[in-house]
Amino acid sequence: MSYDLIFMLGKKVLNGEQLTFSEALQLTQIDEADIPILLGVANKVRIKFTGNQVDTCEIVNARSGGCSEDCKFCAQSAHHDVKFDSYPLMNETQILQAAKAAESHGAYRFCIVTAGCGMKHDPDFEKITDSIKRIGRETGLERCCSLGILSPAHVKALKAAGITRYHHNLETSKSYFEQICTTHTYDERVETIKNVKAEGLEVCSGGIIGLGENWQQRLELAFALKELDVDSVPINVLNPVKGTALEDRPPLKPMEVLQTFAIFRLILPTKILRYAGGREKALGELVPLGFLSGINGMLIGNYLTTSGRGADMDLTTVRNLGLKPIAE
Amino acid sequence: MNSKEIIQLGEAVLEGHIISEQEALSLTDTCEEDIPLLAAYANKIRVKFAGKKVDMCGVVNARSGLCSEDCKFCAQSVYHQTNAQPFSLISNDEALAAFSKLSKAGAERASIVTSGKGMENDPDFERIVALIKQVSTIAGIEICANLGTISYDQAALLVKSGIKRYAHNLETSPRFYPAICTTHPYQERLNTLLAAKKAGLELCSGGIIGLGETWNDRINLALTLRSLDVASIPINILNPIQGTLLEKQPPLSPLEILKTFGIFRFILPNKVIRPAGGREINLRDMQGAVMLAGANGLIIGNYLTFGGRDIAKDFIMVNDAGLHPHIK
Numbered sequence: 001m002s003y004d005l006i007f008m009l010g011k012k013v014l015n016g017e018q019l020t021f022s023e024a025l026q027l028t029q030i031d032e033a034d035i036p037i038l039l040g041v042a043n044k045v046r047i048k049f050t051g052n053q054v055d056t057c058e059i060v061n062a063r064s065g066g067c068s069e070d071c072k073f074c075a076q077s078a079h080h081d082v083k084f085d086s087y088p089l090m091n092e093t094q095i096l097q098a099a100k101a102a103e104s105h106g107a108y109r110f111c112i113v114t115a116g117c118g119m120k121h122d123p124d125f126e127k128i129t130d131s132i133k134r135i136g137r138e139t140g141l142e143r144c145c146s147l148g149i150l151s152p153a154h155v156k157a158l159k160a161a162g163i164t165r166y167h168h169n170l171e172t173s174k175s176y177f178e179q180i181c182t183t184h185t186y187d188e189r190v191e192t193i194k195n196v197k198a199e200g201l202e203v204c205s206g207g208i209i210g211l212g213e214n215w216q217q218r219l220e221l222a223f224a225l226k227e228l229d230v231d232s233v234p235i236n237v238l239n240p241v242k243g244t245a246l247e248d249r250p251p252l253k254p255m256e257v258l259q260t261f262a263i264f265r266l267i268l269p270t271k272i273l274r275y276a277g278g279r280e281k282a283l284g285e286l287v288p289l290g291f292l293s294g295i296n297g298m299l300i301g302n303y304l305t306t307s308g309r310g311a312d313m314d315l316t317t318v319r320n321l322g323l324k325p326i327a328e
Numbered sequence: 329m330n331s332k333e334i335i336q337l338g339e340a341v342l343e344g345h346i347i348s349e350q351e352a353l354s355l356t357d358t359c360e361e362d363i364p365l366l367a368a369y370a371n372k373i374r375v376k377f378a379g380k381k382v383d384m385c386g387v388v389n390a391r392s393g394l395c396s397e398d399c400k401f402c403a404q405s406v407y408h409q410t411n412a413q414p415f416s417l418i419s420n421d422e423a424l425a426a427f428s429k430l431s432k433a434g435a436e437r438a439s440i441v442t443s444g445k446g447m448e449n450d451p452d453f454e455r456i457v458a459l460i461k462q463v464s465t466i467a468g469i470e471i472c473a474n475l476g477t478i479s480y481d482q483a484a485l486l487v488k489s490g491i492k493r494y495a496h497n498l499e500t501s502p503r504f505y506p507a508i509c510t511t512h513p514y515q516e517r518l519n520t521l522l523a524a525k526k527a528g529l530e531l532c533s534g535g536i537i538g539l540g541e542t543w544n545d546r547i548n549l550a551l552t553l554r555s556l557d558v559a560s561i562p563i564n565i566l567n568p569i570q571g572t573l574l575e576k577q578p579p580l581s582p583l584e585i586l587k588t589f590g591i592f593r594f595i596l597p598n599k600v601i602r603p604a605g606g607r608e609i610n611l612r613d614m615q616g617a618v619m620l621a622g623a624n625g626l627i628i629g630n631y632l633t634f635g636g637r638d639i640a641k642d643f644i645m646v647n648d649a650g651l652h653p654h655i656k
Contacts, residue, residue, distance in 0.1 A: 003372075007335065032650060033375040036620050040365030044331065047361040254648045285616035285645045292364045292617070317613055320582045322360050 002030035003037050010041035013266050014048055021223055027263050028215040035259050042262035042294035049269040052323045055232070055297035056109070057144070057274070058102035058311070061304045062131075063089040063114040063124065069183045071171070072245040073208055073238055075305040076115045082243035084305050089114065089124045095131040096138060103139050105301055105311035108327040110135065111144040111167055111204075113304060117184060118149025118192070125154065129161040136162040144204060149184070149192050155199040165202035165231065168192050173220035176213045193228055203230040206274065209260055210238035210252040210282070218260060222267045232297060233271055235261065237278035239306055254286045258293045265294025272296055277303040288317045329354050331362050338369030341594055342376055349551060355591045356543040363587050370593035370622030377598035382646045382653045383560070383625035385602065386430035386438040387474070389632045390459070391417045391452065395443045397511045399499070400573040401536055401566055403633040404443045410571035412633040417442070417452045420462050431469035433639040435628055436654040439472035439495050439532070443632075445512055446477025446520070453482065457489045464490035472532060477512070477520050483527035493559065494524040495532035498552060501545035508539055521556055531558040534602070537588055538566035538580045538610070546588060550595040561592065561599055562627060565606035567634060582614040586621045593622025600624055605631040619649040 009023055030038060065086030070079040076086075090098075095112060102110045112128060119125045125147075132143050145158065146167035158166065170189055171177065177186040196203055205228065207221050225233055237257055240249045252260075257279075264273055274297035275290055283290065287309070298318075300311035308314075315325050329337065337351060358366050393414025395404045403412040418426070423440070430438045440460060447453045456475065464471050473486055474495035483494065498517055499505065505514045521531055533556065535549050553561055565585055568575045580588075592601050602625030603611070603618055611618055626646075628639045646653050 003335075033372050034368075036368035036371045037365065040362070040368040043364045044361055253650065255650045284648045285613060285641075286648055287616075288614050289617050289620070313613070320612065320614065322581070322583055 002034045006030060006034060006038050006041055009266065010045065013045050013269055019266050021219060024219050024222070024263055024267055025216065027266070028219070028259070032255065035255050038262045039258055039289065039293035042265040043292045045269050046265055046273075046294050046296050050272070050296045053296065053326050054291065054318045054323050055272050055274065055326050056107050056300050056315070057111060057297065058105060058107035058109075058301045059111040059113050059146070059299060059304065060090070060095060060098035060102070062095055062112045062128070063087070063116070064304070065115055067115045067117070069117050069181060071181045073180065073211060073241075075241040075244060077244070080244045082241055089127060092127070092131045092134055096134055099135045099139050099141055102301065103141055106315050106325055106327050107141065107300055107311075109142040109144050109165070110139070111146055113146040113167070114148070116148055119147050119154050120149065120151065125157070129157055132158070132161040132163060149188055150195055152195050152198065155195050155201065159199050159201055163201060165204050166196040167204040167234070168196070169205055169207050169234070170221060170224055171207045172211055172213050173217035174224065175220060176211070176217045180211055190228070193230070197228070202232070203228070204232035204234060204274075205230045206234040206236070206276070208236040208238055208278075209257070210249065210278070211246065212249060219263070219267070222264050226268055231271060232274055233264065233268060234274040234276040234299065235264065236276040237282035239278035239281050241305065251282060254283050257282050258286065258289055261290055261294045274298055277306055280309045288321065291318060291321050291323060329358050329362075331365050334358060334362060334366050334369060337594070338372065341373050341597060347594055349547060352547045352550070352591060352595055353544065355594060356547065356587070358587060360583060363583050363590070366590045367586055367617070367621035370590035371620050373597050374593050374622050374624050378600070378624050380651045381624065382619070382651050383437070383600045383602065384435050384628050384642070384653050385472070385625065386433070386435040386629045387441050387627060387632060388423065388426045388430070388438060390423060390440045390456070391415065391442040391444070392632065393443055395445070397445050397509060399509045401508070401539060401569070403569040403572060405572070408572045410569055410633075412569075417455060420459050423459050423463050424466065427463045427466050427469060427471065430629060431466055433629065434643060434653065435469060437470040437472055437493070439474045441474040441632060442476065444476055447475050447482050448477060448479070457485055460486070460489045460491060477516055478523060480523040480527055483524045483529055487527050487529060491529065493530040493532050495562070496520050496524070497533055497535050497562065498549060499535045500539055500541050501548035502552070503548065504539070504541045504545040521558075525556070530560075531556060532560035532562060533558045534561040534563050534604070536564040536566055537585070538577065538606070539574065540577060547591070547595070550592050554596055559599060560602060560625060561596060562602045562604040563589065563592065564604040565610040567606035567609050569633070579610055582611050585611055586614065586618055589618050589621045589623050602626060605634070608637050616645050616649055619646060619651060624651075
């Protein structure tokens with residue numbers, strides 16, 4: 001009788017208690033016919049702890065491709081032979097234009113993303129901080145960035161430039177990370193997140209599901225994010241890009257994707273759980289159900305190397321569901 | 329109802345409880361944040377009593393427009409000036425082509441539909457019977473009929489010509505019906521259903537929501553259909569057609585539509601509940617959600633006077649929801 005378990009654990013979370021790892025693992029084993037009930041419970045948890053608001057964020061791929069790292073899912077890795085536009089850092093005007101466009105699409109946050117392992121000895125760093133300052137002067141956007149591995153000095157400089165939140169995914173669990181990337185370690189990622197937090201910046205960190213990880217590993221990621229007390233958790237669903245090592249990875253079933261969101265919501269009741277890349281392909285017409293399954297944030301517009309379904313459509317969906325886009 | 333009461337009632341229905349009018353009305357008080365839970369229980373009820381199959385049905389408008397009746401929603405009434413093109417009864421060849429096309433697209437059943445109040449003194453009736461006999465020879469598709477008011481004798485003739493199911497909507501509750509149609513009484517519709525049933529036909533009967541009816545009316549319609557033991561319940565959602573009296577009727581919200589489907593499933597646990605015309609315009613990208621809120625059938629392809637969407641999309645949607653259309 002898995003619904004008994006769902007209600008018992010749902011009630012526990014609604015009462016402000018923490019879900020344990022083994023409890024979360026039980027929720028991965030429920031009958032398929034009970035998954036919608038789990039989604040309904042996650043929706044209640046989300047409304048109780050985060051209200052009816054939906055956080056919106058748009059990203060710009062400000063420097064694309066040629067990355068030294070070998071992340072198996074990534075179109076931008078130099079280790080993969082993928083057809084897409086590779087380009088050096090956009091100039092300040094181009095980045096500002098992207099920010100203004102994002103604001104007009106209804107984004108509350110804007111994130112500058114660059115390809116590469118990180119900012120160590122990176123000559124572009126100063127140009128990026130200049131762009132961040134400019135966006136602060138000319139838009140009302142919350143400013144985020146995603147620049148890879150950072151030193152404490154970088155974090156200080158970003159904070160001074162006006163960054164309020166730093167994005168850096170853990171991607172997957174510690175135990176699965178080596179299957180996904182061999183050119184840097186999971187611990188380096190954790191260290192960057194700790195450096196960012198030490199300076200008082202908020203953190204946006206999540207990962208990708210459907211890489212071949214098992215349920216246990218997916219939950220390890222959720223609990224690692226909980227342990228790090230990150231503020232926002234973007235969840236990508238693998239969109240297998242041709243030419244990457246994962247191009248033939250079979251897709252997750254849509255109901256399993258929704259189940260994952262719901263379990264993440266129960267593990268992370270108060271955080272922003274954010275729709276990110278791959279959702280359109282993985283969920284098809286079930287995308288709106290994510291907003292009723294624990295999701296309370298989303299990337300709008302396009303992703304780094306793949307297209308989204310359009311900000312207008314997403315914002316309309318959110319309003320149709322009686323939810324409120326944060327920028328409205 | 330609050331979530332606890334929804335769960336209790338849902339569990340009772342799963343155990344075979346037949347819900348009362350009072351219980352059904354209490355369900356209509358469910359607050360927005362609990363609608364996913366209501367939908368999830370409707371889904372469980374549907375899986376338990378009706379399985380995971382989705383019944384895919386098409387319609388063929390075999391004679392259109394110039395209808396003597398004044399149904400306020402209808403583009404085919406002579407009382408309205410609409411863009412719907414009237415045409416007389418299609419030929420046998422045209423009918424064969426239309427039904428074959430639906431069969432090929434995946435429909436497991438399709439209904440021949442004619443405009444007009446009914447078949448009393450209708451010179452086309454004989455030709456329609458001949459036409460049905462001919463289309464009944466198409467392999468792999470069951471033919472239903474939707475010809476308006478019919479007598480017992482006509483129903484018996486239809487049975488002989490190969491029809492197993494007769495479609496005739498009640499449209500709305502008996503209380504609200506006079507506000508929708510004044511040229512023939514509700515009782516005439518009931519009489520047709522009873523005559524068809526007596527002749528051994530299964531019944532397909534539902535209605536339209538969003539006409540301006542109250543929740544009471546909707547519940548009353550569902551209970552009336554339950555008492556008639558209809559096999560299939562198409563639920564149209566008003567698509568306000570320019571030129572009809574309801575052209576300015578405000579649309580229902582997608583969540584209210586989901587709630588309606590969920591409550592219908594609680595009332596009619598083992599029947600085919602079928603989203604029909606108006607689903608695209610009213611549910612938009614929430615059509616996948618309704619398949620997990622108790623619906624287990626669809627009208628696919630085009631409707632009588634306006635277009636539907638690509639049939640292949642509906643098959644993908646149903647599969648994404650973990651459900652199974654009848655596969656040919």
